[in-house]
Amino acid sequence: MSDHPLLRVNAVTKFYGARVGCRDVSFELWPGEVLAVVGESGSGKTTLLNAISTRLLPTSGTVEYRMRDGQFRDLYRMGEAERRFLMRTDWGFVHQNPADGLRMTVSAGANVGERLMAIGDRHYGNIRDTASQWLGRVEIDTDRIDDQPRDFSGGMRQRLQIARNLVTGPRLVFMDEPTGGLDVSVQARLLDLVRGLVNDLGLAAIVVTHDLAVARLLSHRMMVMKDGNVIEHGLTDRVLDDPREPYTQLLVSSILQV
Amino acid sequence: MATPLVVSEVAKSFTMHLRDGIRLPVVENVSFSVAAGECAVLGGPSGIGKSSILKMLYGNYSVDTGQVLITHNDVTVDIASADPRSVLTIRRDVVGYVSQFLRTVPRVAAVDVVAEPLLAKGVAHEEARDCAGDLLARLNLPERLWSLPPATFSGGEQQRVNIARGFITDHPLLLLDEPTASLDAANRAVVVDLIRAKKEAGTALLGIFHDQDVREAVADRIIDVSLFSAPKEAA
Numbered sequence: 236m237s238d239h240p241l242l243r244v245n246a247v248t249k250f251y252g253a254r255v256g257c258r259d260v261s262f263e264l265w266p267g268e269v270l271a272v273v274g275e276s277g278s279g280k281t282t283l284l285n286a287i288s289t290r291l292l293p294t295s296g297t298v299e300y301r302m303r304d305g306q307f308r309d310l311y312r313m314g315e316a317e318r319r320f321l322m323r324t325d326w327g328f329v330h331q332n333p334a335d336g337l338r339m340t341v342s343a344g345a346n347v348g349e350r351l352m353a354i355g356d357r358h359y360g361n362i363r364d365t366a367s368q369w370l371g372r373v374e375i376d377t378d379r380i381d382d383q384p385r386d387f388s389g390g391m392r393q394r395l396q397i398a399r400n401l402v403t404g405p406r407l408v409f410m411d412e413p414t415g416g417l418d419v420s421v422q423a424r425l426l427d428l429v430r431g432l433v434n435d436l437g438l439a440a441i442v443v444t445h446d447l448a449v450a451r452l453l454s455h456r457m458m459v460m461k462d463g464n465v466i467e468h469g470l471t472d473r474v475l476d477d478p479r480e481p482y483t484q485l486l487v488s489s490i491l492q493v
Numbered sequence: 494m495a496t497p498l499v500v501s502e503v504a505k506s507f508t509m510h511l512r513d514g515i516r517l518p519v520v521e522n523v524s525f526s527v528a529a530g531e532c533a534v535l536g537g538p539s540g541i542g543k544s545s546i547l548k549m550l551y552g553n554y555s556v557d558t559g560q561v562l563i564t565h566n567d568v569t570v571d572i573a574s575a576d577p578r579s580v581l582t583i584r585r586d587v588v589g590y591v592s593q594f595l596r597t598v599p600r601v602a603a604v605d606v607v608a609e610p611l612l613a614k615g616v617a618h619e620e621a622r623d624c625a626g627d628l629l630a631r632l633n634l635p636e637r638l639w640s641l642p643p644a645t646f647s648g649g650e651q652q653r654v655n656i657a658r659g660f661i662t663d664h665p666l667l668l669l670d671e672p673t674a675s676l677d678a679a680n681r682a683v684v685v686d687l688i689r690a691k692k693e694a695g696t697a698l699l700g701i702f703h704d705q706d707v708r709e710a711v712a713d714r715i716i717d718v719s720l721f722s723a724p725k726e727a728a
Contacts, residue, residue, distance in 0.1 A: 265578060423599035430598075434612075452598065456577045470552060470577040477554040481510035488511060 239301055241266050241407060241439050242287070247296035249279075249286050255463035256282035260296075262458065262468070266406065267437045271454035271471065273444060273486070279463035280443045281411060287441065288328060288409045289318055300407075323353045327400030327408035331415045333392035336399070337384045343370060343395055344380040350403050369398040373428060390421035394428065401432060408433075410442045414449055426452050447490055451475055459483050495564040497587075497666045497697040498527040498550070503559030503573070505545055506723065518723030519545050523559065525716050529665065532688060532698040532711045537718035543701045544593070546718065547668045549573070550699070551590045552580035563587060565665055585613050590668045591659035595651040597644040604629065604639040607657040614662065621661075628657040632683055648675040660687050667691060669700035673707050685710045 240263035249256035257279035264270055272280045285291035287298050289310050299307045303325065310318065322328070330336040337346050347366040348356075356362055367377045373394040375387075384392050393413065400408060413429065414422040430453055433440055442453055450457050450471060457474045459467040459482065467480045478484045504521035508514060520542040527533045535543040548554040549572075550561055556573035563570050565587040570579055584590075589610070598606070607625035612618065629639055632653040638646065643654045652675045659667065669688075673681045681704065688711045691698060702708040708715075 268578070427598070427600040455581055469555075470580055472553050473555060473577075476548070477507075479508075479555065484510050 239305075240264060241301050243297075243299040243307065244287055245297045245299070247283065247286050247293045247298060249282050249291065250294045255279070257286065257460070257463045260465055262465075264407070264439050264441065266439050268456065269433055269438075269440045269442060269454045271442050271444060271450035271457045272460060273447060273450050273457060274460035275445060275486075278460040280460050282463075283460070284409055284411055284441060284443045288326070289322065290328075303406075323350060324403050325405050325407065327403075327405045329393075329396055329400055329408065329410040329413050331412035333384065333389070333396045336396045337392060339385045340383055342381045342383055343375065343387070346384060346395060346399050347402050350399055354403055365402060366398075369402050370395075372432075373398045374424070388421075390417055390425060393417065393425055397425075397429065397432070401436065401438075404436070406439060408438055408440045410440060410444075412444055413442065414444070414446065422449075429453060447475060447486065459486065495567065495569070496526050497529055497564055498699065499560075499562040499564075500525050500546075500550070501560045501562065503546075503549060503561060504557045504723070505542070505549060505554065506557055520718070520721040521723040523718075523721045527666070527697045527699050529695045529697050530692050531713050532692055532700065533714045533716055534708055534712040535699065535701050535718050536715040541718045541722060543718050544670055546721075547590070547670050547699070547701065551588060551668055552584070553590075563666065585610075587664055588666045588668065589659050589662055589664035591656055591670060591672045593670045593674065595643060595655040597642065597651070599642065599644065601642055602640045603634070603643045603646070603654050606643060606654055607661055610658060610662045624661055625657065628661055629653070631687075632657055633680060649677065649680070652676060653680060656684060656687070660691070663694070664696070666697045667699075669698065669702075671701050671703060673702065673704050681707055 242264040245261050247260045248258050260283055272283060274280050282291065286293040298310045300310055301307050328336065344363060344366040347369050348362040351362050351365060367380055370377050370380060375391055375394055384395055387395065414425055417425060426449060444450055454471045457469065457471040458465050459474065461482045467474055467478065467483045474483060475487055478487045501524050503523040506516055506518040508516050523546060535546060537543060545554055549556050552572050559573060561572040563572055563583060570583055572580060572583065604622055604625045607629060608621035611621035611624060626639065634650060634653050638650065643651050656672050673684050676684065685707055688698060
Protein backbone atom coordinates (compact mmCIF):
# COMPACT_ATOMS: atom_id res chain seq x y z
CA MET A 236 0.00 0.00 0.00
CA SER A 237 1.18 3.49 -0.76
CA ASP A 238 1.65 6.11 1.89
CA HIS A 239 -0.53 8.72 0.26
CA PRO A 240 -4.19 8.66 -0.56
CA LEU A 241 -5.23 8.86 -4.18
CA LEU A 242 -8.25 11.01 -3.58
CA ARG A 243 -9.16 13.47 -0.83
CA VAL A 244 -12.78 14.49 -0.57
CA ASN A 245 -13.32 17.37 1.79
CA ALA A 246 -16.74 18.59 2.99
CA VAL A 247 -18.42 18.09 -0.38
CA THR A 248 -21.96 19.48 -0.36
CA LYS A 249 -24.45 19.72 -3.18
CA PHE A 250 -27.74 21.57 -2.99
CA TYR A 251 -30.41 21.43 -5.67
CA GLY A 252 -32.02 24.77 -4.92
CA ALA A 253 -33.12 24.39 -1.32
CA ARG A 254 -33.04 20.59 -1.42
CA VAL A 255 -29.99 18.69 -0.18
CA GLY A 256 -28.28 16.34 -2.60
CA CYS A 257 -25.43 15.43 -0.28
CA ARG A 258 -24.07 17.25 2.72
CA ASP A 259 -20.60 17.66 4.17
CA VAL A 260 -19.07 14.40 2.92
CA SER A 261 -15.35 13.89 3.63
CA PHE A 262 -13.17 10.85 3.12
CA GLU A 263 -9.89 9.67 1.66
CA LEU A 264 -9.45 6.86 -0.82
CA TRP A 265 -6.19 4.93 -1.03
CA PRO A 266 -4.66 3.12 -3.99
CA GLY A 267 -6.11 -0.35 -4.37
CA GLU A 268 -9.02 0.38 -2.07
CA VAL A 269 -12.65 -0.23 -3.00
CA LEU A 270 -15.24 1.94 -1.28
CA ALA A 271 -18.94 1.12 -1.50
CA VAL A 272 -21.53 3.85 -1.09
CA VAL A 273 -24.88 2.33 -0.13
CA GLY A 274 -28.30 3.70 0.66
CA GLU A 275 -31.78 3.65 -0.80
CA SER A 276 -32.92 5.61 -3.87
CA GLY A 277 -32.74 9.32 -3.25
CA SER A 278 -30.21 9.07 -0.44
CA GLY A 279 -27.67 11.12 -2.38
CA LYS A 280 -25.22 8.43 -3.40
CA THR A 281 -25.28 9.16 -7.13
CA THR A 282 -25.12 12.90 -6.44
CA LEU A 283 -21.99 12.26 -4.38
CA LEU A 284 -20.44 10.07 -7.07
CA ASN A 285 -21.08 12.71 -9.72
CA ALA A 286 -19.76 15.51 -7.53
CA ILE A 287 -16.52 13.61 -6.90
CA SER A 288 -16.02 12.56 -10.50
CA THR A 289 -16.35 16.14 -11.81
CA ARG A 290 -19.63 15.39 -13.54
CA LEU A 291 -21.58 17.71 -11.25
CA LEU A 292 -20.22 20.91 -9.71
CA PRO A 293 -20.62 20.74 -5.91
CA THR A 294 -22.08 23.73 -4.06
CA SER A 295 -19.10 23.69 -1.71
CA GLY A 296 -16.17 21.51 -0.70
CA THR A 297 -13.05 20.32 -2.49
CA VAL A 298 -11.96 17.15 -4.27
CA GLU A 299 -8.23 16.62 -4.62
CA TYR A 300 -6.61 13.92 -6.74
CA ARG A 301 -3.02 12.76 -6.65
CA MET A 302 -1.74 12.98 -10.21
CA ARG A 303 0.83 10.54 -11.60
CA ASP A 304 3.56 13.05 -10.77
CA GLY A 305 2.63 12.69 -7.08
CA GLN A 306 1.13 16.17 -6.75
CA PHE A 307 -2.38 16.72 -5.41
CA ARG A 308 -4.58 18.85 -7.66
CA ASP A 309 -7.95 20.36 -6.88
CA LEU A 310 -10.21 18.93 -9.59
CA TYR A 311 -12.41 21.98 -9.76
CA ARG A 312 -9.43 24.29 -10.24
CA MET A 313 -8.14 22.41 -13.25
CA GLY A 314 -8.76 23.50 -16.79
CA GLU A 315 -11.52 21.71 -18.68
CA ALA A 316 -9.05 20.14 -21.12
CA GLU A 317 -6.89 18.74 -18.35
CA ARG A 318 -9.91 17.37 -16.54
CA ARG A 319 -11.20 15.65 -19.65
CA PHE A 320 -7.78 14.13 -20.26
CA LEU A 321 -7.74 12.78 -16.71
CA MET A 322 -11.19 11.24 -17.15
CA ARG A 323 -10.19 9.60 -20.41
CA THR A 324 -6.93 8.12 -19.19
CA ASP A 325 -6.45 7.81 -15.44
CA TRP A 326 -10.12 7.32 -14.54
CA GLY A 327 -12.94 5.08 -15.59
CA PHE A 328 -16.67 5.57 -15.15
CA VAL A 329 -18.95 2.55 -15.40
CA HIS A 330 -22.58 3.57 -15.82
CA GLN A 331 -25.56 1.54 -14.70
CA ASN A 332 -26.91 1.65 -18.22
CA PRO A 333 -24.15 0.53 -20.62
CA ALA A 334 -25.70 2.64 -23.38
CA ASP A 335 -24.59 5.74 -21.40
CA GLY A 336 -20.99 4.63 -21.42
CA LEU A 337 -20.67 2.97 -24.83
CA ARG A 338 -21.10 4.11 -28.39
CA MET A 339 -23.84 1.78 -29.47
CA THR A 340 -23.38 2.11 -33.21
CA VAL A 341 -19.67 1.51 -33.53
CA SER A 342 -18.05 -1.91 -33.19
CA ALA A 343 -17.04 -3.49 -29.89
CA GLY A 344 -13.40 -3.27 -30.93
CA ALA A 345 -13.70 0.43 -31.71
CA ASN A 346 -15.41 1.07 -28.37
CA VAL A 347 -12.35 -0.31 -26.62
CA GLY A 348 -9.86 1.14 -29.11
CA GLU A 349 -11.26 4.66 -28.88
CA ARG A 350 -9.87 5.18 -25.39
CA LEU A 351 -6.45 3.97 -26.59
CA MET A 352 -6.51 6.47 -29.44
CA ALA A 353 -7.39 9.18 -26.93
CA ILE A 354 -4.06 8.60 -25.22
CA GLY A 355 -2.16 8.76 -28.47
CA ASP A 356 -2.08 5.20 -29.74
CA ARG A 357 -2.18 5.28 -33.54
CA HIS A 358 -1.11 1.84 -34.70
CA TYR A 359 -4.24 0.08 -35.97
CA GLY A 360 -2.81 -3.42 -35.52
CA ASN A 361 -1.73 -2.78 -31.92
CA ILE A 362 -5.04 -1.19 -31.04
CA ARG A 363 -6.94 -4.13 -32.48
CA ASP A 364 -4.72 -6.62 -30.66
CA THR A 365 -5.17 -4.85 -27.33
CA ALA A 366 -8.91 -4.54 -27.89
CA SER A 367 -9.20 -8.22 -28.66
CA GLN A 368 -7.17 -9.15 -25.54
CA TRP A 369 -9.51 -7.05 -23.43
CA LEU A 370 -12.60 -8.62 -24.95
CA GLY A 371 -11.15 -11.98 -23.95
CA ARG A 372 -10.46 -10.71 -20.47
CA VAL A 373 -14.09 -9.70 -19.97
CA GLU A 374 -15.22 -13.02 -21.48
CA ILE A 375 -16.56 -11.76 -24.79
CA ASP A 376 -15.75 -14.02 -27.77
CA THR A 377 -13.17 -12.24 -29.88
CA ASP A 378 -15.11 -13.10 -33.04
CA ARG A 379 -17.65 -10.49 -31.86
CA ILE A 380 -15.04 -7.71 -32.16
CA ASP A 381 -16.65 -6.21 -35.25
CA ASP A 382 -20.22 -6.38 -33.94
CA GLN A 383 -21.96 -3.37 -32.45
CA PRO A 384 -22.93 -3.36 -28.78
CA ARG A 385 -26.59 -2.86 -29.68
CA ASP A 386 -26.50 -6.50 -30.84
CA PHE A 387 -25.13 -7.59 -27.43
CA SER A 388 -27.06 -8.82 -24.39
CA GLY A 389 -27.23 -6.59 -21.29
CA GLY A 390 -24.53 -8.54 -19.49
CA MET A 391 -22.20 -8.45 -22.51
CA ARG A 392 -22.72 -4.72 -22.90
CA GLN A 393 -21.80 -4.17 -19.27
CA ARG A 394 -18.66 -6.27 -19.67
CA LEU A 395 -17.75 -4.33 -22.80
CA GLN A 396 -18.19 -1.08 -20.90
CA ILE A 397 -15.80 -2.37 -18.26
CA ALA A 398 -13.21 -3.32 -20.90
CA ARG A 399 -13.53 0.13 -22.48
CA ASN A 400 -12.87 1.75 -19.12
CA LEU A 401 -9.97 -0.42 -18.05
CA VAL A 402 -8.00 -0.58 -21.29
CA THR A 403 -6.04 2.60 -20.52
CA GLY A 404 -4.87 1.26 -17.15
CA PRO A 405 -6.75 3.76 -14.98
CA ARG A 406 -5.95 4.14 -11.28
CA LEU A 407 -9.47 5.04 -10.18
CA VAL A 408 -12.80 3.73 -11.41
CA PHE A 409 -16.25 5.02 -10.51
CA MET A 410 -19.14 2.58 -10.78
CA ASP A 411 -22.79 3.54 -10.54
CA GLU A 412 -24.92 0.45 -9.81
CA PRO A 413 -22.74 -1.72 -12.08
CA THR A 414 -24.97 -4.78 -11.68
CA GLY A 415 -28.34 -3.02 -11.64
CA GLY A 416 -30.75 -4.38 -14.22
CA LEU A 417 -28.87 -7.66 -14.75
CA ASP A 418 -30.34 -10.98 -13.76
CA VAL A 419 -28.64 -12.80 -10.92
CA SER A 420 -26.52 -15.32 -12.83
CA VAL A 421 -25.22 -12.53 -15.07
CA GLN A 422 -24.65 -10.42 -11.96
CA ALA A 423 -22.58 -13.12 -10.29
CA ARG A 424 -20.38 -13.44 -13.36
CA LEU A 425 -19.89 -9.69 -13.61
CA LEU A 426 -19.12 -9.34 -9.90
CA ASP A 427 -16.55 -12.09 -10.04
CA LEU A 428 -14.99 -10.46 -13.08
CA VAL A 429 -14.86 -7.01 -11.51
CA ARG A 430 -13.48 -8.45 -8.28
CA GLY A 431 -10.71 -10.26 -10.14
CA LEU A 432 -9.79 -7.23 -12.25
CA VAL A 433 -9.73 -4.88 -9.27
CA ASN A 434 -7.41 -7.30 -7.41
CA ASP A 435 -5.13 -7.98 -10.38
CA LEU A 436 -4.79 -4.35 -11.45
CA GLY A 437 -4.71 -2.85 -7.94
CA LEU A 438 -7.44 -0.38 -8.86
CA ALA A 439 -9.06 2.01 -6.48
CA ALA A 440 -12.81 2.15 -6.98
CA ILE A 441 -15.89 3.89 -5.67
CA VAL A 442 -18.96 1.72 -6.20
CA VAL A 443 -22.44 3.10 -5.69
CA THR A 444 -24.98 0.36 -5.06
CA HIS A 445 -28.20 -0.28 -3.20
CA ASP A 446 -27.31 -3.97 -3.08
CA LEU A 447 -25.54 -4.86 0.17
CA ALA A 448 -24.42 -8.20 -1.25
CA VAL A 449 -22.56 -6.36 -4.00
CA ALA A 450 -20.94 -4.12 -1.38
CA ARG A 451 -19.91 -7.18 0.68
CA LEU A 452 -18.35 -8.90 -2.29
CA LEU A 453 -16.50 -5.98 -3.84
CA SER A 454 -15.63 -3.42 -1.20
CA HIS A 455 -13.16 -3.04 1.65
CA ARG A 456 -14.88 -0.07 3.19
CA MET A 457 -18.46 1.10 3.16
CA MET A 458 -20.34 4.36 3.60
CA VAL A 459 -24.07 4.35 4.36
CA MET A 460 -26.04 7.39 3.18
CA LYS A 461 -29.44 8.64 4.20
CA ASP A 462 -31.09 11.93 3.23
CA GLY A 463 -27.82 13.23 1.78
CA ASN A 464 -25.75 12.52 4.90
CA VAL A 465 -23.18 9.81 5.55
CA ILE A 466 -24.58 8.16 8.68
CA GLU A 467 -22.18 5.26 9.08
CA HIS A 468 -18.73 4.54 7.69
CA GLY A 469 -16.32 1.68 8.32
CA LEU A 470 -14.88 -1.65 7.33
CA THR A 471 -17.44 -3.38 5.10
CA ASP A 472 -17.86 -6.53 7.17
CA ARG A 473 -18.00 -4.50 10.39
CA VAL A 474 -20.81 -2.29 9.08
CA LEU A 475 -22.76 -5.30 7.76
CA ASP A 476 -22.22 -7.65 10.72
CA ASP A 477 -22.40 -5.09 13.54
CA PRO A 478 -24.40 -2.11 12.23
CA ARG A 479 -24.63 0.72 14.74
CA GLU A 480 -27.08 3.21 13.32
CA PRO A 481 -30.84 2.59 13.30
CA TYR A 482 -31.06 3.04 9.53
CA THR A 483 -28.12 0.68 8.85
CA GLN A 484 -29.72 -1.91 11.10
CA LEU A 485 -32.93 -1.55 9.11
CA LEU A 486 -31.07 -1.98 5.81
CA VAL A 487 -29.15 -5.03 6.98
CA SER A 488 -32.21 -6.67 8.51
CA SER A 489 -34.13 -6.13 5.27
CA ILE A 490 -31.85 -8.42 3.22
CA LEU A 491 -33.73 -11.44 1.98
CA GLN A 492 -32.08 -14.72 2.87
CA VAL A 493 -31.98 -17.27 0.08
CA MET B 494 9.44 -11.32 22.39
CA ALA B 495 6.40 -9.11 22.78
CA THR B 496 3.05 -10.75 23.55
CA PRO B 497 1.19 -10.95 20.24
CA LEU B 498 -2.28 -10.42 21.72
CA VAL B 499 -3.31 -8.45 24.77
CA VAL B 500 -7.00 -7.80 25.46
CA SER B 501 -7.66 -5.18 28.09
CA GLU B 502 -10.95 -4.31 29.78
CA VAL B 503 -13.03 -4.81 26.66
CA ALA B 504 -16.79 -4.35 26.85
CA LYS B 505 -19.41 -4.99 24.18
CA SER B 506 -23.14 -4.54 23.94
CA PHE B 507 -25.62 -4.48 21.09
CA THR B 508 -28.26 -1.77 20.78
CA MET B 509 -31.25 -3.02 18.80
CA HIS B 510 -32.71 0.16 17.35
CA LEU B 511 -35.45 -1.73 15.55
CA ARG B 512 -36.68 -3.08 18.86
CA ASP B 513 -37.16 0.17 20.75
CA GLY B 514 -33.45 0.63 21.31
CA ILE B 515 -33.21 -2.35 23.64
CA ARG B 516 -29.63 -2.76 24.84
CA LEU B 517 -28.16 -6.26 25.02
CA PRO B 518 -24.98 -6.42 27.07
CA VAL B 519 -22.65 -9.16 25.86
CA VAL B 520 -19.38 -9.03 27.80
CA GLU B 521 -17.48 -6.59 29.95
CA ASN B 522 -14.08 -6.30 31.52
CA VAL B 523 -12.62 -8.89 29.17
CA SER B 524 -8.90 -9.05 29.92
CA PHE B 525 -6.46 -11.75 28.87
CA SER B 526 -3.42 -12.29 26.71
CA VAL B 527 -2.14 -15.02 24.43
CA ALA B 528 1.56 -15.77 24.06
CA ALA B 529 3.42 -17.01 21.01
CA GLY B 530 3.32 -20.79 20.64
CA GLU B 531 0.33 -21.09 22.94
CA CYS B 532 -3.20 -22.27 22.23
CA ALA B 533 -5.71 -20.61 24.56
CA VAL B 534 -9.32 -21.72 24.45
CA LEU B 535 -12.39 -19.63 25.23
CA GLY B 536 -14.65 -21.73 27.43
CA GLY B 537 -18.21 -21.42 28.67
CA PRO B 538 -21.75 -22.26 27.54
CA SER B 539 -23.31 -21.18 24.24
CA GLY B 540 -24.47 -17.59 24.03
CA ILE B 541 -22.00 -16.32 26.60
CA GLY B 542 -20.11 -14.21 24.04
CA LYS B 543 -17.20 -16.37 22.91
CA SER B 544 -17.73 -15.79 19.19
CA SER B 545 -18.35 -12.10 19.82
CA ILE B 546 -14.93 -11.84 21.48
CA LEU B 547 -13.24 -13.49 18.49
CA LYS B 548 -15.10 -11.17 16.12
CA MET B 549 -13.99 -8.11 18.09
CA LEU B 550 -10.38 -9.27 17.93
CA TYR B 551 -10.69 -9.62 14.16
CA GLY B 552 -12.23 -6.16 13.79
CA ASN B 553 -15.47 -7.68 12.57
CA TYR B 554 -17.45 -6.38 15.58
CA SER B 555 -16.89 -2.96 17.04
CA VAL B 556 -15.64 -2.62 20.62
CA ASP B 557 -17.53 -0.32 23.02
CA THR B 558 -14.65 0.31 25.42
CA GLY B 559 -11.25 -1.20 26.10
CA GLN B 560 -8.29 -2.16 23.95
CA VAL B 561 -7.31 -5.05 21.71
CA LEU B 562 -3.56 -4.77 21.28
CA ILE B 563 -1.97 -6.78 18.52
CA THR B 564 1.80 -6.67 18.26
CA HIS B 565 3.78 -7.74 15.24
CA ASN B 566 7.37 -6.81 14.35
CA ASP B 567 7.49 -4.44 17.33
CA VAL B 568 4.50 -2.46 16.08
CA THR B 569 1.42 -2.48 18.31
CA VAL B 570 -2.01 -1.66 16.91
CA ASP B 571 -5.21 -1.25 18.90
CA ILE B 572 -7.82 -2.99 16.76
CA ALA B 573 -10.58 -1.38 18.82
CA SER B 574 -9.68 2.07 17.53
CA ALA B 575 -7.75 1.35 14.31
CA ASP B 576 -9.01 2.73 10.99
CA PRO B 577 -10.31 0.25 8.40
CA ARG B 578 -7.12 0.41 6.39
CA SER B 579 -4.96 -0.65 9.34
CA VAL B 580 -7.37 -3.46 10.20
CA LEU B 581 -7.12 -4.79 6.65
CA THR B 582 -3.32 -4.68 6.79
CA ILE B 583 -3.37 -6.55 10.11
CA ARG B 584 -5.67 -9.17 8.61
CA ARG B 585 -3.43 -9.58 5.61
CA ASP B 586 -0.23 -9.95 7.62
CA VAL B 587 -0.91 -10.78 11.25
CA VAL B 588 -4.32 -12.18 12.23
CA GLY B 589 -5.94 -15.18 10.57
CA TYR B 590 -9.50 -16.24 11.30
CA VAL B 591 -11.38 -19.45 10.66
CA SER B 592 -15.07 -18.71 10.93
CA GLN B 593 -17.81 -21.20 11.74
CA PHE B 594 -19.21 -21.01 8.24
CA LEU B 595 -17.63 -20.41 4.88
CA ARG B 596 -18.91 -17.36 3.05
CA THR B 597 -18.79 -18.53 -0.53
CA VAL B 598 -18.11 -16.32 -3.50
CA PRO B 599 -19.89 -17.31 -6.70
CA ARG B 600 -17.74 -18.89 -9.40
CA VAL B 601 -14.47 -18.99 -7.43
CA ALA B 602 -12.93 -22.48 -7.25
CA ALA B 603 -12.20 -24.03 -3.84
CA VAL B 604 -8.46 -24.09 -4.50
CA ASP B 605 -8.51 -20.35 -5.28
CA VAL B 606 -10.57 -19.59 -2.17
CA VAL B 607 -7.83 -21.29 -0.16
CA ALA B 608 -4.96 -19.65 -2.08
CA GLU B 609 -6.36 -16.12 -1.80
CA PRO B 610 -4.69 -15.08 1.50
CA LEU B 611 -1.29 -16.03 0.03
CA LEU B 612 -1.96 -14.10 -3.18
CA ALA B 613 -2.88 -11.08 -1.07
CA LYS B 614 0.58 -11.31 0.50
CA GLY B 615 2.19 -11.28 -2.93
CA VAL B 616 2.99 -14.99 -3.33
CA ALA B 617 3.09 -16.11 -6.98
CA HIS B 618 -0.09 -17.65 -8.32
CA GLU B 619 1.28 -21.11 -9.03
CA GLU B 620 3.05 -21.43 -5.69
CA ALA B 621 -0.07 -20.31 -3.82
CA ARG B 622 -2.20 -22.86 -5.66
CA ASP B 623 0.31 -25.62 -4.91
CA CYS B 624 0.20 -24.78 -1.21
CA ALA B 625 -3.59 -24.73 -1.33
CA GLY B 626 -3.65 -28.13 -3.01
CA ASP B 627 -1.27 -29.60 -0.40
CA LEU B 628 -3.50 -28.42 2.44
CA LEU B 629 -6.72 -29.59 0.80
CA ALA B 630 -5.12 -32.99 0.20
CA ARG B 631 -4.06 -33.16 3.82
CA LEU B 632 -7.63 -32.40 4.87
CA ASN B 633 -8.85 -35.23 2.60
CA LEU B 634 -10.87 -33.05 0.26
CA PRO B 635 -11.20 -35.10 -2.96
CA GLU B 636 -9.15 -33.56 -5.76
CA ARG B 637 -12.11 -33.57 -8.15
CA LEU B 638 -13.71 -30.88 -5.95
CA TRP B 639 -10.78 -28.47 -5.96
CA SER B 640 -11.73 -26.72 -9.18
CA LEU B 641 -15.39 -26.31 -8.17
CA PRO B 642 -16.86 -23.37 -6.26
CA PRO B 643 -17.61 -24.54 -2.69
CA ALA B 644 -21.23 -23.29 -2.69
CA THR B 645 -22.56 -26.79 -3.42
CA PHE B 646 -20.21 -28.62 -1.02
CA SER B 647 -21.43 -30.38 2.12
CA GLY B 648 -21.02 -28.65 5.49
CA GLY B 649 -17.93 -30.69 6.35
CA GLU B 650 -16.33 -30.06 2.94
CA GLN B 651 -16.95 -26.32 3.20
CA GLN B 652 -15.49 -26.31 6.69
CA ARG B 653 -12.31 -27.99 5.43
CA VAL B 654 -11.95 -25.37 2.68
CA ASN B 655 -12.38 -22.75 5.40
CA ILE B 656 -9.73 -24.35 7.62
CA ALA B 657 -7.27 -24.63 4.72
CA ARG B 658 -7.82 -20.94 3.94
CA GLY B 659 -7.11 -20.00 7.55
CA PHE B 660 -4.05 -22.22 7.96
CA ILE B 661 -2.35 -21.51 4.64
CA THR B 662 -0.53 -18.36 5.77
CA ASP B 663 2.12 -17.99 8.46
CA HIS B 664 0.11 -15.36 10.35
CA PRO B 665 1.50 -15.08 13.90
CA LEU B 666 -2.01 -15.00 15.44
CA LEU B 667 -4.82 -17.35 14.52
CA LEU B 668 -8.44 -17.17 15.71
CA LEU B 669 -10.48 -20.37 15.40
CA ASP B 670 -14.26 -20.39 15.81
CA GLU B 671 -15.26 -24.05 16.17
CA PRO B 672 -13.16 -25.27 13.26
CA THR B 673 -13.95 -28.93 13.93
CA ALA B 674 -17.72 -28.64 14.48
CA SER B 675 -18.83 -30.48 11.34
CA LEU B 676 -15.88 -32.81 10.82
CA ASP B 677 -15.55 -36.57 11.24
CA ALA B 678 -12.99 -38.09 13.60
CA ALA B 679 -10.29 -38.58 10.96
CA ASN B 680 -10.44 -34.96 9.85
CA ARG B 681 -10.64 -33.70 13.42
CA ALA B 682 -7.33 -35.48 13.99
CA VAL B 683 -5.84 -33.72 10.97
CA VAL B 684 -6.92 -30.34 12.40
CA VAL B 685 -5.38 -31.23 15.75
CA ASP B 686 -2.10 -31.97 13.95
CA LEU B 687 -2.31 -28.69 12.05
CA ILE B 688 -2.85 -26.77 15.29
CA ARG B 689 0.10 -28.52 16.95
CA ALA B 690 2.31 -27.65 13.98
CA LYS B 691 1.25 -24.00 14.28
CA LYS B 692 2.10 -24.01 17.98
CA GLU B 693 5.53 -25.43 17.28
CA ALA B 694 6.07 -22.73 14.68
CA GLY B 695 5.38 -20.10 17.35
CA THR B 696 1.89 -19.06 16.30
CA ALA B 697 -0.40 -17.73 19.03
CA LEU B 698 -3.80 -19.42 18.78
CA LEU B 699 -7.12 -18.53 20.36
CA GLY B 700 -10.02 -20.85 19.72
CA ILE B 701 -13.48 -22.05 20.56
CA PHE B 702 -13.84 -25.83 20.62
CA HIS B 703 -17.00 -27.50 21.82
CA ASP B 704 -15.55 -30.91 21.01
CA GLN B 705 -13.95 -32.05 24.25
CA ASP B 706 -11.41 -34.42 22.67
CA VAL B 707 -10.07 -31.71 20.40
CA ARG B 708 -10.00 -29.21 23.25
CA GLU B 709 -8.03 -31.54 25.48
CA ALA B 710 -5.64 -32.33 22.66
CA VAL B 711 -4.73 -28.73 21.84
CA ALA B 712 -5.56 -26.41 24.75
CA ASP B 713 -2.78 -25.05 26.95
CA ARG B 714 -5.20 -22.98 28.96
CA ILE B 715 -8.96 -22.36 29.22
CA ILE B 716 -10.21 -18.79 29.52
CA ASP B 717 -13.57 -18.87 31.28
CA VAL B 718 -15.74 -16.37 29.41
CA SER B 719 -18.52 -16.54 32.02
CA LEU B 720 -16.23 -14.42 34.23
CA PHE B 721 -16.73 -11.61 31.71
CA SER B 722 -20.52 -11.80 31.62
CA ALA B 723 -22.14 -8.42 31.63
CA PRO B 724 -24.95 -8.02 34.16
CA LYS B 725 -28.26 -8.50 32.37
CA GLU B 726 -30.13 -5.31 33.08
CA ALA B 727 -33.82 -4.73 32.57
CA ALA B 728 -34.30 -3.03 29.19
